[in-house]
Amino acid sequence: MKALVIEKPYSAIIKEVPYPKPGPNDITIKVERIGICGTDIHIFQGEFLSPYPIIPGHEFSGTVYEVGENVRDFKVGERVTADPSLFCGHCEFCLTNRGNQCENWGALGNTCDGSMAEFVKVPSRNGVKIPDSMSFAEAAFIEPMACVVHGMNRLQLQVGDRVIIFGAGAMGQQLIQSVKMSGASEIVVVDIAQEKLDIALEWGATKTVLSDQIEQDLDTVQYAHGFDVVIDATGIPKVIEQAFDYMGPTAKYLQFGVTPQDAKVEIDPFKIYNNDWTILGSMAINYTFLPAFYWIKEGRIHLNHLISQEISLEETIDFLKGPRDPNDLKVQIKL
Numbered sequence: 001m002k003a004l005v006i007e008k009p010y011s012a013i014i015k016e017v018p019y020p021k022p023g024p025n026d027i028t029i030k031v032e033r034i035g036i037c038g039t040d041i042h043i044f045q046g047e048f049l050s051p052y053p054i055i056p057g058h059e060f061s062g063t064v065y066e067v068g069e070n071v072r073d074f075k076v077g078e079r080v081t082a083d084p085s086l087f088c089g090h091c092e093f094c095l096t097n098r099g100n101q102c103e104n105w106g107a108l109g110n111t112c113d114g115s116m117a118e119f120v121k122v123p124s125r126n127g128v129k130i131p132d133s134m135s136f137a138e139a140a141f142i143e144p145m146a147c148v149v150h151g152m153n154r155l156q157l158q159v160g161d162r163v164i165i166f167g168a169g170a171m172g173q174q175l176i177q178s179v180k181m182s183g184a185s186e187i188v189v190v191d192i193a194q195e196k197l198d199i200a201l202e203w204g205a206t207k208t209v210l211s212d213q214i215e216q217d218l219d220t221v222q223y224a225h226g227f228d229v230v231i232d233a234t235g236i237p238k239v240i241e242q243a244f245d246y247m248g249p250t251a252k253y254l255q256f257g258v259t260p261q262d263a264k265v266e267i268d269p270f271k272i273y274n275n276d277w278t279i280l281g282s283m284a285i286n287y288t289f290l291p292a293f294y295w296i297k298e299g300r301i302h303l304n305h306l307i308s309q310e311i312s313l314e315e316t317i318d319f320l321k322g323p324r325d326p327n328d329l330k331v332q333i334k335l
Contacts, residue, residue: 003117004313007053009046012317017055020113020121022068028121029080033140034333035059036319038171038235039110039258044320047260050110057115057333058084058108061130061139071124079130081139082122083146083289084108084115100150100286107284116313118335128293138296140332141174141303143285145292148174151256151282152182157229159183165205166243167233167257168196170306170330173203175233175256177301180204188227190214195327199305211239218246226251235259241266252278306330 003017022028040056042048050056061081064074074080086106087099094102108114108122130139148171157163163184165172168191179187180203188207189200197208209217226248232240235257244267247253271277295301309331311319316333 001118002313003055003113004057004316005053005055006044006050009052010044010321012044012320014314014317017117020119022066022071022121024068024070025124026068026121027064027071027074027080027124027127028066028119029060029062029082029115029127030065031060031115031118031120031335032062032136033060033335034115035140035144036316036331036333037144038169040116041320042258042260043110045260047262048110048258049261054109055113055115055117056109057117057120058110059140059143060115060120061136061142062120064127065119068124074124074127074129079132079136079139080127081130081142081293082108082120082128083126083285084110084122084143085126085285085289086112086123097287100283116316116333128289130293131297134297135304137307137332138303141306141330142289142293142296144171144330145174145296145301145303146285146289147171147256147282148178149288149292149295150284150286151175151231151254152178153286153288154280154282155229155231155252155254157182157184160185161228162186162188162248163229163231164188164190164227164243164246165231165233166190166211166239168193168200168208169233169328171256172196172233173199173306173329174301174303175231176200176204179229179231181300184229188218193326196329199329203302203305214242225249228252229254231256233257235263237263237265244268244271247271247275247277250276250278252280254280254282256282303330307332310334
């Protein structure tokens with residue numbers, strides 16, 4: 001089969017690789033759509049924990065092509081997506097509902113071959129059937145939405161909270177809708193691209209600010225005490241350091257954006273102590289794939305407007321190399 005293989009940092013090729021025949025408890029999926037995630041770019045740039053060579057891709061959908069001999073819940077031809085998480089199920093963290101901290105953590109496209117290929121093999125327990133009313137494009141959004149759901153579970157937003165979100169890319173846009181659905185009174189969104197901010201305003205933001213104008217736009221009595229919740233969806237260290245300046249007393253900070261592994265930021269520990277701040281991380285998915293599926297299935301979160309490009313597998317190599325359009329939201333690969 002044809003696949004995109006990252007052989008080492010900054011080196012990717014399209015090549016023929018063996019077809020992933022399912023084991024007894026697996027299904028092999030014929031891939032239709034793959035979303036390109038910021039993590040895929042980090043893997044290409046050698047900034048994540050992935051081994052090489054690797055087929056990236058963990059946001060995907062398709063149809064069942066072959067089932068293992070013990071599989072009874074799936075049939076060839078069914079439309080599906082899959083949770084890419086590979087938790088061991090028996091370590092201390094898995095047994096206490098903290099699978100994303102599994103001592104043997106793995107994920108399709110992150111620690112083993114993923115979906116940027118004609119076929120991908122997944123454990124049947126990870127598969128989720130999608131209704132005919134859900135497009136392959138929407139189904140490829142379930143994984144990133146599952147990350148958002150985990151972030152929201154970590155955050156425990158309170159009704160009426162005033163929120164500022166840094167980053168209005170595809171993940172930021174999903175966070176905006178989710179924060180709105182969860183009861184925020186005010187949602188201020190900061191980004192470098194006016195086009196993204198316009199979309200944010202249409203889908204839930206109450207105010208948008210260009211990043212180079214933030215000091216003058218938010219330097220008012222209204223924002224003097226900061227926000228109840230600050231979310232970073234950029235993963236950019238300079239932005240993260242700036243984000244802490246907008247935390248009010250007893251505020252919560254959520255680090256949602258993925259940074260390079262060696263990134264460092266400076267923070268004033270006295271402010272953490274004196275202001276009763278809570279600092280949270282949100283790593284991938286933690287048994288949140290099905291809740292995200294239900295949220296999308298019932299139309300609570302809207303996603304089609306976030307697809308800014310559809311490209312081929314071959315075009316993906318140039319996309320990974322960049323430069324990328326700052327107005328891009330979600331780029332999907334169509335097979």
